[in-house]
Amino acid sequence: MQHNQDSKFEETFLPMTSIGSGVGIAVLPDIYCYTDQIVNLVLVGNPNESEDFVLIDTGMPKSADEIKEMVEERFGEGAKPKAIVLTHGHFDHVGSVAELLEEWKIPVYAHELEIPYLTGQQDYPPGDPNVASGLVAKMSPMFPNHGIDISANVHVLPADGTIPNMPNWMWIHTPGHTPGHISLFREQDRTLIAGDAFVTVKQESLYKVMTQTQEISGPPKYYTTDWDAAFESVKKLETLKPQVAVTGHGLPMSGGELAENLTYLVEHFDEIGRPDSGKYVN
Ligand SMILES: [Zn+2]
Ligand SMILES: [Zn+2]
Numbered sequence: 001m002q003h004n005q006d007s008k009f010e011e012t013f014l015p016m017t018s019i020g021s022g023v024g025i026a027v028l029p030d031i032y033c034y035t036d037q038i039v040n041l042v043l044v045g046n047p048n049e050s051e052d053f054v055l056i057d058t059g060m061p062k063s064a065d066e067i068k069e070m071v072e073e074r075f076g077e078g079a080k081p082k083a084i085v086l087t088h089g090h091f092d093h094v095g096s097v098a099e100l101l102e103e104w105k106i107p108v109y110a111h112e113l114e115i116p117y118l119t120g121q122q123d124y125p126p127g128d129p130n131v132a133s134g135l136v137a138k139m140s141p142m143f144p145n146h147g148i149d150i151s152a153n154v155h156v157l158p159a160d161g162t163i164p165n166m167p168n169w170m171w172i173h174t175p176g177h178t179p180g181h182i183s184l185f186r187e188q189d190r191t192l193i194a195g196d197a198f199v200t201v202k203q204e205s206l207y208k209v210m211t212q213t214q215e216i217s218g219p220p221k222y223y224t225t226d227w228d229a230a231f232e233s234v235k236k237l238e239t240l241k242p243q244v245a246v247t248g249h250g251l252p253m254s255g256g257e258l259a260e261n262l263t264y265l266v267e268h269f270d271e272i273g274r275p276d277s278g279k280y281v282n
Contacts (some may be wrong), residue, residue: 020212020251024070027244027252034070036063039092039208040125042246044166047075053185054165055081056184056193057093061144064099070224082165083096085157086110087169087195088178089117090124090223091144101153109164112156114180124178124223131221131278134204138183140222146172157182174237176230177219183233185240192242196220197233198265198273214251218273225280231269238262240270 019037030046036059045053053075058068072079083106086094088222098109108118116122124147127140140172158161165182174183176195180282196219202208203220219230243260244254253261265273275281 001279017220018154018210018212021217022066023075025252027082027246027254028189030246031193031246032074033246033252034059034067036060036066036095038203039251040246040248040250041067043074043081044169044193045075050211051075051079052165053081054163057082057087057195058084058097058100059095060092061095063098064096067096067100068103075115080104081106084108085116085163085166085171085182085184086118087183087193088181089114090178090196093195093248094118094148094150098148098150101150106153107164108150108154109157110154111171111180111182113175114178114182115154115156115179117147117178118149118154119151120132120147123147125225125280128280129222132204132210132273134202136209137204137222139206145236165258172236172240174233176226176228176233178225179226181233183237185242188243190241190243192237192240192245194247195235196223196228196247197237198262199247199249200245200253200261207255209249212251214253216253216265216272218265218269219251219252221275221278227274227281231273233273234262234269234273237264238266 017037021037024034032043041059042056042185062151124145126145127143129138161168169186171182174181177196183197199217202215202217246252
C-alpha cells in the first residue's frame with residue numbers, strides 16, 4: 001500500500017515499503033499492531049470492551065490519513081485515542097504526529113530526555129551509513145534527522161513509571177538507540193511494546209525489511225548512538241521475560257521463540273547487536 005506523496009521529503013527518499021505495509025494484526029484482543037510502510041504503530045485498547053484506547057508511535061510522515069482510517073476501522077467512525085505515547089522521536093515514529101494533532105488535539109507523552117527532539121530544540125545526529133552493509137543503512141544519511149516541534153501538546157511521562165490512560169502499564173527507560181527511548185510493559189500478561197530497543201527484523205537490510213524476514217536484532221544500527229546503553233537496555237528487557245513483544249520494526253514475536261531470541265541477543269550482543277565499526281561505536 002504505497003502512498004503517493006509529493007512532499008520535499010519524498011523527493012529525496014527512496015520508496016520504502018514492506019510486504020506488511022498497510023496490514024494490522026490483533027496480537028492480543030487489546031493490542032493491535034499496524035505496519036505503516038516499514039514501521040509499526042500500536043493501538044492499545046479492546047474495541048469490544050471500551051471506547052478508550054491509546055496510540056503508541058505515529059508512523060511515517062504523510063501517513064495521518066491512513067492512520068485515522070485505520071483507527072476508525074478498529075474503533076468506529078470519529079474515534080480518536082485518549083493520548084499518544086512516543087517510544088522516541090525518530091522520523092519514522094513521529095512522522096505523522098503533528099498532522100494527527102491538528103485534528104485530534106490530545107496529549108502526547110514522551111520521556112523527559114526525548115523532549116528536546118520534540119520541541120524543536122535539538123536534532124538527532126545523522127544516520128551512520130558505515131555501520132552495516134545493508135542498503136537501508138547506506139540510505140540512512142538521507143533520512144530526516146531534524147527534531148519536530150509539538151511543544152503545545154507534548155508532556156513528560158510521570159516519574160513514577162505509570163502511563164496516563166494506560167492502567168496496568170509501566171514505561172521503562174531503555175536508552176541507547178536515543179537518550180530518552182522508552183519501552184512499555186504490562187506485567188499481568190508480560191506484554192512488551194519495545195519500540196526500537198530491539199527489533200525483529202534486520203532493519204539495515206532493504207531486502208529483509210521488504211520481506212519482513214523475522215530475525216531478532218539490536219536497535220537499528222544506523223541511528224543508535226550509545227551501544228553500551230543499548231546493551232543494558234536489551235538486558236533490562238530480557239529480565240522482564242516478556243511473553244509477547246511488539247517491536248518498532250518487524251513482526252510481533254511471542255512465547256518460546258521470543259524468549260530464545262531475546263536470550264540469544266543478550267548472549268551474542270557484540271556479534272549481532274553492536275556494529276563492528278561506525279562513528280557512534282566507540
Ligand atoms: Zn528509531
Ligand atoms: Zn524505528
